[in-house]
Amino acid sequence: MPLLTRSVQAPLTIDVRRGAVASLGKLLADGRVSANGEVAIVVGPGQGEKIAELIAPTLKNAQILHVTGGTLESALELGTQLRNLSVDAVVGIGGGKTVDTTKYAATRYGLPMVTVATSLANDGIASPTATLDHDGARPSYGVHIPLAVFVDLDFVESGPDSQTKAGIGDVLCKISAVADWELSARETGEPIDGLAVAMARSSAEALINHPGSITDDGYLITLAEGLIMAGLSMAVAGTSRPASGGCHEISHSMNILKPGHGSHGEQVGLGGLFCTFLRGDQSRFQQMSRVLARHGLPRLPADLGLSLDDFVEVAEFAPKTRPERYTILEHLGVGATMSRAKLRTLVEDYVDAVRP
Structure with missing residues (x-):
């Protein structure tokens, strides 16, 4: 009798703990995603800048991109920036708006994406959708799920309790x-x-x-x-x-x-x-x-x-x-x-x- 199964897409790594983001450079190298750290790090408002500084020593060839995410226009603008770079992957650091913006832009240009979540406000951390404001509405767009998901409790704890x-x-x-x-x-x-x-x-x-x-x-x-x-x-x-x-x-x-x-x-x-x-x-x-x-x-x-x-x-x-x-x-x-x-x-x- 044939064995019937199905394949399910899932992140290669899910890491939820204190100090999780310190492992990012090693993950990308070990997973042969970017052995030389040639990645685009997308940073949103808030704690993203601090995390980018923390992981920079292990990603010496990384390029930092700043976004004020949450809209389709910001995602398209980020996509244009990514198209003009030579990178192996994209790392989205921040809350839901930054992560969704990064997921959409990375998907548009076929780049692997890593989520580094600084808040636990919604299920967009690892979902195959990106919710972006556009033309007075907030539609959801289909995207690729992240290659890896990091949640560092140190940064979650530092964020607003309301999130x-x-x-x-x-x-x-x-x-x-x-x-x-x-x-x-x-x-x-x-x-x-x-x-x-x-x-x-x-x-x-x-x-x-x-x-x-x-x-x-x-x-x-x-x-x-x-x-x-x-x-x-x-x-x-x-x-x-x-x-x-x-x-x-x-x-x-x-x-x-x-x-x-x-x-x-x-x-x-x-x-x-x-x-x-x-x-x-x-x-x-x-x-x-x-x-x-x-x-x-x-x-x-x-x-x-x-x-x-x-x-x-x-x-x-x-x-x-x-x-x-x-x-x-x-x-x-x-x-x-x-x-x-x-x-x-x-x-x-x-x-x-x-x-x-």
Whole structure:
């Protein structure tokens, strides 16, 4: 009988610990990616410059490029710079915007890319997508996954706590995203990938069951690994489905209609909790609500500076941001057959359920 398997793209190296970035030069040489350290180091605002100085002694032929990332235009500009250089690989150092900008530019010109994450704000660390602002929207673009992923806890610890907490929301919402995918499989016959589901859901389960906080190395490692696993679940599935459902539709809607209210992780954490409430899964709802509350993350529209009417408007528009998706929002007819009055009642019930 033939052995049937599948090949899954994954980084050659995943290194999450204190002092991890010091190994970068050795990794590139040992992996025969760039024996002479001829790489482009892309540095974003914040701690990127400090890390670049730290690794420079082991990458003597590196060229430093500065970006203010997060937009398609900045990614295209970086791509133009890379095209004019002779380098073996690209190293993106910084937060999510810098990493996504670097992933897009490296993919465009066929260069291996290494992520050196200075924050744990979202699952873009190792995902096959880059989310970039363009023309008033924030679409996601398909990119190659990184060759290697480094998360140095020394630098994560030095960054804002708000970014790390946002990462908790981004991992936790995978519970809701997976439930939406399973709902679509039942209702529409959409294919579902069990391995991708297991990877995404287990990343969230690990946080739900971890008693620590962002001041503990053990918790930070669990969070970093959860973000990486969630990102790789998308590579396994060939779609963002295991990591993005109604929770992300609400976030995209918020960015379009009510920009400037919370980070991505805060938005999807709240969105995932709301969608879990709509599914009537009380056990999951209570679990997620407790975790968000314990880490001081938003659970109510007011926590993000939104009124009930604002959130009703956001939820009603949310399905239009991903018209090809089927989530609990589409299942209930939000933004379609459901009246705004009915939706407002559901939002009010949700708020009552969250409040003690």
